[in-house]
Amino acid sequence: MNEALTTRRQFLQMVGVTGGGLVVSVALPACAAPGLNFDHGAGTYFHNALIQIAPDSRIHFYNPRSEMGQGVYNGMTTLIAEELSTDPDKIEVHFAPVHEAYQSPESGMQSTGGSTSMRVFYTPMRQAAANAREALLQAAAEQLGVAKDSLTLDNGKVIAESGSYPFGDFTALAGQRPIPENAPLKPAAQFKYIGKETSRIDAPAKVDGSAMFGLDADFPGLKKAVLQRCPVAGGKVKSFDGDAVKAMPGVLAVVDIETGVAVVGEHYWQTRQAAEKLNIEWDLPELADLSTDKYFTQLRQQLTEDKGGKAHREGEGAKGLENASEVVKAEYSAPFLAHATMEPMNCTIKIDGDKADVWTSTQIPQVVQGLVARHAGLDAENVNVHSSFLGGGFGRRLYSDYVVEATKIAVASGFPIQLIWSREEDTRNDVYRPGSVARFEASVNDDGLIDTFFVKRAGANAFPAIIDSALPTLMPLGLAEWVGNRVEGVVAGFELDTTSTEGLYEDYDAPNKEARHVTVDSGLSVGFWRSVGHSFSGFFKESFIDELAHHAGVDPYEFRMNNSKKDKRFAEVIKLAATKGNWGNPRHAGATQGIAAHTSFYSRVAEVAEVSVENGNIKVHRITCAVDCGLAVNPDIVKAQMESSIIYGLTATLYGKIDIEAGQVRQSNFHDYPMLRMQEAPEIEVHIVPSQEAPTGVGEPGLPPVAAAVANAVYKATGKRLRELPLSLA
């Protein structure tokens, strides 16, 4: 295997995806973005594509990030609100259209993922709003004929000695003056909203049914579409019974889009029923040979036989084991997983001449625009992507397969259509969390300190799928043609994906460390699933650390503390979770405790689980969580995201498993791919480390420790070390 591996970062730079590279720049595109001065009346102060203040004093904010539950709608607005000294719920938040002006200064993409929003936008968003404040103050000073320093802002008003004036009094003049730059940011001591537990501004719309999701798009003339796909992903249509279906009530068209046959009809139910009568015969793809049982056997075999590519090495690396008096070894595995967002995939599209409108719940509107343009033969700037709230994302909506399907159906049928996936289709056509196996070998010295830490993981890489999906829309046109003809192959030679080994080796001190990777592609579509590589590496590494602790005869909490001297913030969350979680003294009578900690997306999280085992069933009573995510922009949302990640992670801990036989996904709906329900949800207590450090990830980092915390508690209770997810004592 090639030792000189391409990292995803290098790869992205190579193809020019990152633009300015993965460096946080402090400026958002400040360009006066043509076409983005939305109509809020004459005399509107058009500050930039993000912030516009209307003469009626309303502040309009065009939020560039997708709200999928993680609270970014509230978080981004809070940043603006702070610098404009105006309550967040007084700011009108709009979903931004696709435009360069809304791209992340880090990735150069208009997409939401990787727990990046507060980390990346914390300063640039405040700067944009601070500049807007400065513009208002300058205009007010000029218009009122007073010194700028004598003015302040308060909740939509400029406060002067002579009285208070609504923002709208000054927007016209502000619009005629140069837009200020680099206005001073508010000092943290003056924060009124940042760092406070204000209630979510998107909650009201989400309790009365008025919040709009992709599935809620509707307009006169819209038809419904249902697509029947091959039960084995990638299969092609051989033949089908179109005529009988066309004659069914409510059916308007039956179209073959190669990867499936779509029925277009007036109403969803009729269309769904008609689609079931298509009797399609399929040309089965190679994937028809895939079974997950065989695949996992192969992973284990290749772990033994292949040296793998180097992902990390320090000190002597694995060689350090040669001098060890004893080597502790263990192998862990984690299955493929579906995302199971509550809102199944769907896409609404209307093509009108050389223009198209698209409504869909997406984490990556920029790619949606490009793909629709490509498959409808339009110019991207003529494709208008209407964003909405997302009924869950978790990484699934970074992929746009359903958008491509909808576009093809609209083109082939000539109707404006809404493609709706059933739950079964959603479960069976996901971009799955890759199934993985990892082996650890480590030695611990007489002082209970890790000496050598070696890990090797086998499985598919999660990263390439996003490139396959995004590349055709991002590359220069000629290249895009080329890539478009062979998208699946373009990243085949892609070697080291950092998401495959992330989290396996970084957290604890050891003079000798090595991580290696054996790429084994199953052919199944795999990608980002909440916390990506950390979703399995957190379980693997934290279970193994527990094994090392028991092996060394040291308390698992003490062992972690002793072996994390280098990262003080990491040790701090372990200590906080243990203290608040009453380590050594479970609150729930008869329960045992397990502890785990993990760093991901620059945040450190530790969790203590209280668990009991009754008749072979694992019952999780309580999770105490400590998180250091830098400054918590809204501590209540940080707590909510920890709760959310813990519960999402517990579903994977106790139930989640996608099996494939003869290329077909066996699970289909919530009866055979169950979700944690209310009566199984533990009590969750979240403690945030007070911090003035820059904000780091929040939407995902709560997930990686939870499975290990539970498994480690089960070990304590039963003496059984469960090394496979989902956990089972059967």
Add this chain to the structure above:
Amino acid sequence: MINFTLNGKAVSTEAPGDTPLLWVVRDYFKLKGSKFGCGMGLCGACTMHLDGQAIRTCITPVAAIEGKSVTTIEGVSPKGAYNSIQQAWIDHSVPQCGYCQSGQIMSATALLARNPNPTDAEIDQAMQGNICRCGTYPRIKAAIKKAVSDNGSNGSSGSEVAYYTPSNQLEGGNNA
């Protein structure tokens, strides 16, 4: 033709009788607050009230509701006002993605209407049919208890939920 009452109004529909009530309400009456999650009665996203009882409308053929009264999330409170359950949801910042929340609120409302002071076990029992993939269960539970205590303190029972005027209502911006 099937006749029924929808949020207090007499309506009729030409939809084929086997069409699930969910799709009749969403596609024919254009009320989009009730959601589709599973189509098998497994997730509760589609929950509405049929004569006051919480039902899964993705598996309820519209023919079965002839002459009956249906309430959706749009019908549980007057526009621009929230009942005590919705208000508790707002106060506890329950919703995350929000997609399951119409169904959660319909189940919780039906529970409090028949049992104004439920135990934890009764809350679990009534809510176990509603999945929340965002994991808002702890907050839902806390919000139900808050609504119970609010209802208790102003003397009304669960079925006569108290109305609040919103202090922080979103205007316009939420549906852009």
